[in-house]
Amino acid sequence: MKASLRLLNKRRFLPLFITQLLGAFNDNLFKNAMVLFVVYQVYNDERSETWFSALATGIFILPFFLLSALSGQLADQRDKAVIIRWVKGAEIAIMLVGATGLGLIWAGIAVHTLAIPLLLLALFAMGVHSTFFGPIKYAILPQHLHDDEVLGGTGLVEAGTYIAILAGTILAGLIPVEVAAVGIVITALIGFAAGRRVPSAPSLLERTPIDFHIIRSSITLVRGTMHIRRLFLAIMSISLFWAVGSILFIQFPPLVKNVLTADKSVASLFLAIFSIGIAIGSIAINRLLCGHVSAKYAPASVIGMGACIVAFHVVCALWTPAPAGQMLSFSDFLAHPMAMPLSACLLGVATFGGMFVVPLYAFLTTTVEKCEAARTVAANNIVNSGMMVVGSVIAIGLTIAGLSVVKQLLLVALLCLPCAWLAWKLHKACDGPVCA
Template sequence: MQASLRLLNKRRFLPLFVTQLLGAFNDNLFKNAMVLFVVYQVYNDERSETWFSALATGIFILPFFLLSALSGQLADQRDKAGIIRIIKAAEIAIMAVGAAGLAFIWSGIAVHMLAIPLLLTALFAMGVHSTFFGPIKYAILPQHLHDEEVLGGTGLVEAGTYIAILAGTILAGIIPIEAAAIGIILTALIGYMAGRAVPPAPSLLETQPIDFHVIRSSVTLVRGTMHIRRLFLAIMSISLFWAVGSILFIQFPPLVKNVLSADKPVASLFLAIFSIGIAIGSIAINRLLRGEVSARFAPASVIGMGLCIVAFHIVCDLWTSGPEGELLTLSGFLAHPLAIALSLCLLGVATFGGMFVVPLYAFLTTTVEKCEAARTVAANNIVNSGAMVVGSLLAIGLSFAGVTVINQLLLVALLSLPCAWLAWKLHKACDGIPCH
């Protein structure tokens, strides 16, 4: 672990780490400030709240499905550091639009006609921003780091990402929405400055024409990647994991409000605990594997995640809320006799999730040629985003079918079984042989 942390004083790693950390922070400060305000201040029933939370999630991940092939081509064909600078400059303009939406909704000006459309437009644009940054932040690691540093670097990137999600999520729940509007613009400006310090990472391929036909290029990219058995198994495992993750993130705000009868800071706490758990799992699996890229712990990790979701469901079912119409404050929630058990279950879900997914991301970038890493990550993002869209639609469909948020947790837990099976197949496919 100390060897991995030493990467933080290297210019070949630190500016990228800071840039992606600030980007993840800004995504989550903006998205959660928006969702929590709408859930707690605009809508007043579980179905509408779940619908809006799912819509926001779907809008954010839709660009990953549409544009990942283009982003992978650009990342492999152009200097990755140069693309980072363009992406971070665009973030400043996107956050200006988002800040305007937050200002309108806080002021109560044209909430449904103008404020919410502006917020969703900015959210979609941030999805585009993350779509183009995603392949770079993983594919640049094998180019800047030594082979034995890649797993540690990937773990730090994942841990840093979820620490940033934690910070953005906590702030979104406790600061006024007008402060969030200012914060997202300032963070975008600092992120742009950090991005300018990322060392050059020129293309390792001969220049080839870019296919701007998003459907054709997406189909070509996925087909060219998924026919390789080990990549197919890794990508499908990650995609099922994120389908589970998307449903959980959609459920948290309405679950906290309607099942636990708790206020906005508690919803923020739930997302924060989830982020802490992913960060813990990211670091723990790096210690267990000692720098080796392997899926051998993945099946047990995702089964552990599923069992913790079941335990989380049981505790939620046993939860007794206060007087009707009154929401528990953060201190009131923490004083509840089941609060610690509920928090530990959620922490377990996220920790096992981090242990499951981090080695698989490292696997994607280290078992292909360095010049193909960005496109491999992009193909993964396309399939992941498709799975997350399906997860969002499933959450909406179950809500409209009358399945309560608390009972949806059991259906989510069942998805850990196919995840474990795919991860076991991946481990067996690469057991004892170099997967290059």
Template sequence: MQASLRLLDKRRFLPLFITQLLGAFNDNLFKNAMVLFVVYHVYNDEKSETWFSALATGLFILPFFLLSALSGQLADQRDKAKIIRWVKAAEIVIMAVGAVGLALIWSGIAVHVLAIPLLLAALFAMGIHSTFFGPIKYAILPQHLHDDEVLGGTGLVEAGTYIAILAGTILAGIIPIEAAAVAIVVTALVGFVAGRAVPPAPSLLERQPIDFHIIRSSVALVKGTMHIRRLYLAIMAISFFWAVGSVLFIQFPPLVKNVLTADKPVASLFLAIFSIGIAIGSVAINRLLQGHVSAKYAPASVIGMGLCVVAFHVVCDLWTPAPGGQMLSLGDFLAHPLAVPLSLCLLGVATFGGMFVVPLYAFLTTTVEKCEAARTVAANNIVNSGAMVIGSLIAIGLSLAGLSVVNQLLLVAGLCLPCAWLAWSLHKACDGPACA
């Protein structure tokens, strides 16, 4: 781990790390401030709250499905550092629109007619921003780092991302929404400055025409990647993982409000615990693998994740709600006798999840040529986002069918089984030195 931390004083890593960290922080501060305010102050029934949470998640993910092929082509054909500067400049404009939406919804002005549509439009635009940044943050690492630094760099990026998610999530639950409106614009400005310090990362390919037909290019990209068995297994395993993750994130706000009868800061705490766990798992798996890219611990990790989800379901089912329609404050929640077991179950879910997914991302960028890394990540993003949209639709469908969010957790646990099978198949198929 100390060797990985040394990357933080290198210009070939630190500006990218800061830029990614601030982007993840901003995404989550904005999204969670919006969702928590709407769930707790606009809607007042579990179905509507779950529907809105799923809609917000789906809108953020949809650009990954539609535009990842285009973003992958650009990242492979153009200087990645220049693209970072373009997307960080766009973030400033997007967050200005989001800030207006937050100000309107806080003021109670045209909440359903203007404020919520503006917020959802800004969230969709941030999804586009992240779609174009996503392939770069992984594909640039093999170009700027030595071969024995890539896993550590990937782990630091993942850990930093979830620490940023943690900070954004916590702030979204405790600061006034008008303060969040200011913070997202300021963060976008700082992120733009950091992005300008990323060293050049010119294309390693001869310049070719960009195919702007998003359907044709998406199909071609996925076909060109998924026919390789190892990449197919890694991408499918990651996709199942994010389908599970999307359902969990959709469930958290309505589950905290309606099942645990707890206030908004507790929902923020749940998302924060999840982020801490992913960060812990990201660092832990790097220590276990000692810098080698391998899927050998992935099957056990995702099985552990599934068992923790089942335990989380059991504790939620045993939870005694607050009396008389009251809401538990953060202090009251922490004083509840089942609060510690519940938090530990959630931490376990996230820690095992981090241990599962980080080596698979490193696998995608180290088992292909460096000039193909961005397109491989983009193909992965297309399939991942499709799985997450499906997860969002399943969550909406189950809620409309009357299945409680507590019982939906069992579906999440069940999805861990195909994840484990795919990871085991990947480990068996991977017999080269990169997957020892």
């Protein structure tokens, strides 16, 4: 672990780490400030709240599905550091649009006709931003780090990402929405400055024409990756994991408001606990594997995640709500006798989730040639985003069917079983130096 932390002293890692951390922070500060304000201040029924939460999730994910093939081609055939600078420059413009939307919704000006459309437009644009940055943040690591540093670097990126998500999520629930509007623009400016410090990472391939036909290039990319059995199993395992994650994130705001009868600071706490757990799991699995890329703990990890979701369901079902017309404050929630068991279950879900997914991401970038890493991650993003959209549709469908968010948790837990099966198949299929 100390060896991994020493990477934070290296210019070949630190600027990328800071750039990714600030990007994740900004994504979550903006998205959660928007969703929490709309859920708690604009809508007043569980169905509308779940619809909006699912819509926001789907809009953010859609660019990953549409543009990942293009982003993978660019990342593998152009200097990754140059792309980072362009992407972080675009983030400044996107956040100016988002800040305008937050300002309008705070002032109560044209909330439904202008403010919310502007917010969703900025959210979609941030999805595009993350689509082009996503393959780079993993594919650049094997190019800048030594082979025995890649798993540690991946773990630090994941841990840093979720610590940033934690900070952005907590602030979104605590600060006024107008302060968040200023904060997202300032963060984008700092992120742009950090991105300019990332060392050059030129293409390792001979330059070829970019296929800008997004449908054809996406099909070609996925087909060219998924026929490799190990990659197929790893990508499908990660994709099912994120389908589970997307449903949970959609459920959190309406669950906290309508089942736990708590205010938006508690909704932020839920997302924060989830982020802390992922960070803990990311670091713990690196220590368990001693820097060795392996899927051997993945099946047990995702089974543990499913068990914690079931326990979370049980605690929610036993929860005693606040008196009619009242909401639990942050301190009231912490004083509730079931608060600690509920938080422990959620922390377990996230910790086991981090232990499951981090080695699989490292596997994606180390099982192929360095020159193909970005396209492999891009293919993974296409399938991941497709599964997350499916998860969003499932959440909407179950809500329309009248199934409460508490009961939906049991169906989410069941999805952990095929995740475990795929991870076990991946572990059995692995041999050679990159697998246990």
